[in-house]
Amino acid sequence: MSTTEQTTMNPEVVALGDPDLSFSFGERRTLMNFLQTVTLWILAGIAAIPLISVLWMLISRGGLRISTAIFTELPPAPFEQGGGIGNAIVGTLVMVAIASLISIPIGILGGLYTGLLNPDSRISALIRFVGKVLTGFPSILSGVFVYAWLVIVMKTYSAIAGGVSLSILMLPTVLLTAEQAFRMVPQRMKDAAYGMGCNSTQVATKIVLPTALPGVMTGVMLAVAGASGESAPLLFTALFSNYWIGSFTEPTASLSILIYNFSAMPYENQIELAWTASLVLVLIVLVFNILSRSFGTRRV
Amino acid sequence: MSMEMEMNKLEATAAQQAAGDVAIGANIDKIYYGDFLAVRDAAVDIEKGKITGFIGPSGCGKSTVLRSLNRMNDLIPIFRLEGHVHFLGQDVYGKNVDPVVVRRHIGMVFQQPNPFSMSIFENVAFGLRLNGFKGDISGRVEKALRRAALWNEVKDKLKQNGLSLSGGQQQRLCIARAIATEPTVLLMDEPCSALDPIATRQIEELMLQLKKDYTVAIVTHNMQQAIRVADKTAFFSVDMTQGGRTGFLVEVGDTKQVFENPKENLTKEYLSGEFS
Ligand SMILES: Nc1ncnc2c1ncn2[C@@H]1O[C@H](COP(=O)(O)OP(=O)(O)OP(=O)(O)O)[C@@H](O)[C@H]1O
Ligand SMILES: [Mg+2]
Secondary structure, three states: OHHHHHHHHHHHHHHHOOOOOOOOOOOHHHHHHHHHHHHHHHHHHHHHHHHHHHHHHHHHHHHHHOOHHHHHOOOOOOOOOOOOOHHHHHHHHHHHHHHHHHHHHHHHHHHHHHHHHOOOOHHHHHHHHHHHHHHOOOHHHHHHHHHHHHHHHHOOOOHHHHHHHHHHHHHHHHHHHHHHHHHHOOHHHHHHHHHOOOOHHHHHHHHHHHHHHHHHHHHHHHHHHHHHOOOHHHHOOOOOOOOOOOOOOOOOOOHHHHHHHHHOOOOHHHHHHHHHHHHHHHHHHHHHHHHHHHHHOOOO | OHHHHHHHHHHHHHHHHHHOOEEEEEEEEEEEEOOEEEEEEEEEEEEOOOEEEEEOOOOOOHHHHHHHHOOHHHHOOOEEEEEEEEEOOEEOOOOOOOHHHHHHHEEEEOOOOOOOOOEHHHHHHHHHHHOOOOOOHHHHHHHHHHHOOOHHHHOOOOOOEHHHOOHHHHHHHHHHHHHHOOOOEEEEEOOOOOOOHHHHHHHHHHHHHHOOOOEEEEEOOOHHHHHHHOOEEEEEEEEOOOOOOEEEEEEEEEHHHHHHOOOOHHHHHHHHHHHO
């Protein structure tokens, strides 16, 4: 019985003979693999061309003017030489900070509600829906909206209005990534916390928040990076200013509007500054993007 | 006023005396998940200073009963219990009872290791900090880790994340976390199912040590383990007659008696199946 079984099974094994494990290029599978790898590298290279050329242009043209004056001086008047973009850098940072102060707490609390406290309620479904709609919200409409509700009421363009319009754009990113991060905290871990005698608030603050923090920070950094580069919402809300920011209720300079204004001017000095402002802006965005990646890769 | 207090005191001592050697007296009539009757008629006493083992086929409600002892099941919205569970004379499901406080006195170790995403040290110190413990935290952490047979493996890396440990080490970390606060009763739901035989032996040793000071209830699928560690054994089974699969307590008694001389036929059949 067993011998017949062996004879019926053995021929195939014997037919293969001693295995040849050495690498051979001639085999179809290896060849295809090689071709595909090469193709993909070429495609990736093509995709990177625009990115690299933009970066190259920014560095070669904007890098010329990088100096301390750029950070400490005000924009020049027409025909004036030199000058800097200090007020625009400060203005952008201030408005992004205001936007963060509004959107991060609301976004995290919202994410905590939809992701942890009451995921299945109708309010959660509504919050989620609004978040997703806001994600695709045209940024210029956020500016128009704040113009109608804040600028007209306050009778002035201001850093506050600029910050509020940016916060509308940041909110969905913070909210949806925070929700995701809170959902990723395993139920087992929450059970353990309840088992140790935590009440729901303690489970949220001692376990869920710290465990989800890297994920939440990723969303926050992405939102900040996105808001830093926005120009359309600021056009109707913060406008621009040639001076240092003196209060939150006056028109405020920003990098993106400075780029927009100066690049259209017929003066060489201003155009150079627009390039430098672009480089600074890209660097700011890049820093926040890198921060978000560094949080994301941290072990949960 | 003072009369009333006297009366209350008297009542309390009376209740304690009635409790006697019983840490947890469970008198469960029915446990429902929604409309589904999961368990019926389970009356078990978890005696002080002893290890009580819960055995029985899968799905018979061992975990359900165990988790209802410290009100862990309250976290499941559709859970509903009819009956009483007395912890040192007080009804755990009484009106003014805070389940959070119950869980601080009745600790729990789960089937799946579930350390927190924080350092090994902080994992063990978690319950101490939660309870506002003011004494020597490092000392208590070391003691708990030693008793959980984990100290030698982690003493040089207490700052590492608890999740970086192996599965078996994680489980011992969870045991250390649960015993660091010295709860009155420790509930363990198949704590060794993720462990190798050596770690399992270490945990069993630990349980035998623990019972000098604590009371332990353990669910296990491993009959040998029940024989090795349990002083008393409760055998659960399922009956399919009422449409659903409803678990119930078949018999409970000294481990030796249940395994060598079971009163019920169901127990006999189950054990002969397990040991054949
Ligand atoms: N959260 C829940 N919701 C609904 N039904 C549940 C829930 N947990 C358990 N049950 C049901 O209750 C019954 C008893 O389950 P339980 O987990 O207590 O069994 P067990 O004896 O611990 O089984 P095992 O040995 O496989 O762990 C099962 O029929 C199960 O499907
Ligand atoms: Mg179970």
